[in-house]
Amino acid sequence: MIKLNNITKIYDINKNNSITAVKDINLHIKDGDLIILKGASGSGKSTILSLIAGLCKPTEGEVIVDEKGISKLPDHFLSLYRRENIGFVFQKYNLIPNLSVKDNIILPLIPDNPDEDILNTKLQEVMERFTISHKKDIIVRNLSGGEQQRVAICRSMINNPKIIIADEPTANLDEKLSLDFIDILKQLKENGKTIIIATHDPLFFNLDFASKTIDIKNGKIIS
């Protein structure tokens, strides 16, 4: 269960150009839910994702994940929280362009220094699931947009996280690849993952397997 209680996030709070990204947000997400956050660019969707992922801390309010307040966790524990619980698919995928597919996917595992067999098993599993194993040694900058996205999904799944967060995941994809991605989401939901997606792509708005679609405007939930 993810709870956002009275969350406000102001960027550059002590500066002249401070921006209120979200204001007094309350949101409850149950385990296994697939939530669509929709809204225009700059509406505050990405900030909500960042708050849930522990990538930033709220100015006011509290984020609670599985009964644990993560907002006040020190950086060290926040990193562990992300590593164990969160799989993040970024808008521009945020892959390391000059690394191979394999090297990008294993990035979340590196700090744990896993046994080589365990690492290879996890890698193989995730690459086969998202049909990218044939490109294992290719440098990711040489891949197509859809392939890069699958690498980003593999990377987000390698630690088998409970929560998948995706920020504008289809912004750089054509319609066919976007539909492929939606299929992947369906699979993940069937596997019991909690999924939160920020998007303004209409393809997502009428998904029959989505638990809830939330409209965000000017940092507030409007429906």
Place this chain on the structure above:
Amino acid sequence: MTINKYLIEYSINSLLRQKSKNTFIIIIFTFLIALITSIFFISNSIKYELNSTIDKLPDITIQKLHGGRIVDIDNSVIENIITIAGVQSTIGRVWGYYYFENAGVNFSIMGIDNFETQYTKSLEKVIDDSTKTDILDNNFMLVGSGVKKILNNNFFTNSFNFISNDGSFKKVKIGGVFKSDIELQSNDMILVSKELAYQILGVDKSKSTDIVVKVSNPKELNTIVNKIKLLYPNTRIITNDDLKVSYESIFDYKSGLFLTLFIISLFTFFIIIYDKTSGLSSSEKTEIGILKALGWKIDDILKEKFYEGFIISFISYILGISIAFIFVYFLHAPLLRDIFEGYSQLKTTFNLPFVIDFQILTLVFFITIPVYISATIIPSWKTATLDADEVIR
């Protein structure tokens, strides 16, 4: 603590991703380490050379002064000084410089007698009894390696024609080359019989250039100096300690020049460091943000940056030390050598003695590697402590 091989692999990959930038840093860093180490190697070798020379210098050297100039001293003085209690031996030396115009260099000519060679152990080492007999009985000379090289270059391979003091030519055969462990002393030297030295240098046979005295007990040195001074007030008496000070002041002058080079090297090094610490590129910052978002802790990121800094600086250190080693001890420090050439009237080249001081290697290690690693880690630490969201944005 277990070593995380994936983290090391990631660091290597990260360095390879910026191949040209990192190659450039390694080249500059290697050059600076090689320069700093060469300066240390050369200084150390000269110091060793000077210390070896000083150790083998006579305890007391007596020179006669006339109007403030050094003139030849009567041999009768030798007989009087040997009677002073505490004096072990006295030798009248005949030596001087011979200017070889073709090459524009000065050679040091030293006259030796069979029973007088003991004043410097280094010469004893290189001359066996048969060679001594040749030198003393015939028109032979032994030359230092620098002299031999210059004579060969000027086609004097078997003999050399000295212009004596009276203007006549004196043909002397080259009996051989001697080489001692103190090249500063032996390199520009020509050893001839005393008889020949008198002729070439135009010294009166009843006189010597100076007199060297060996004392039995070094603690009595000052007393003996005072006695000589009382006997011969018009002489200049130079003790081993005086020579040591004189040599050291020359060395200090040279080391001042080295220090200048050293400071320039360090200055360049710190400019690189300053440039590195002044910030990361936006792609480097984004990468740190991504790694944080993927669950890397700050210390995971710093460890990775540590490996990057260590790999670069250690490769540069090993290359720099190796280049300095080859540069100084195999190539004889071209260009840098010019700074100390000219010492002791020397224009002939000499090899630096091979002296490896592990303290120097440790010192270079500690003034370069930790500084570079810190310069790699600090800006990354600054970025890693920010919220991942802020960095990625």
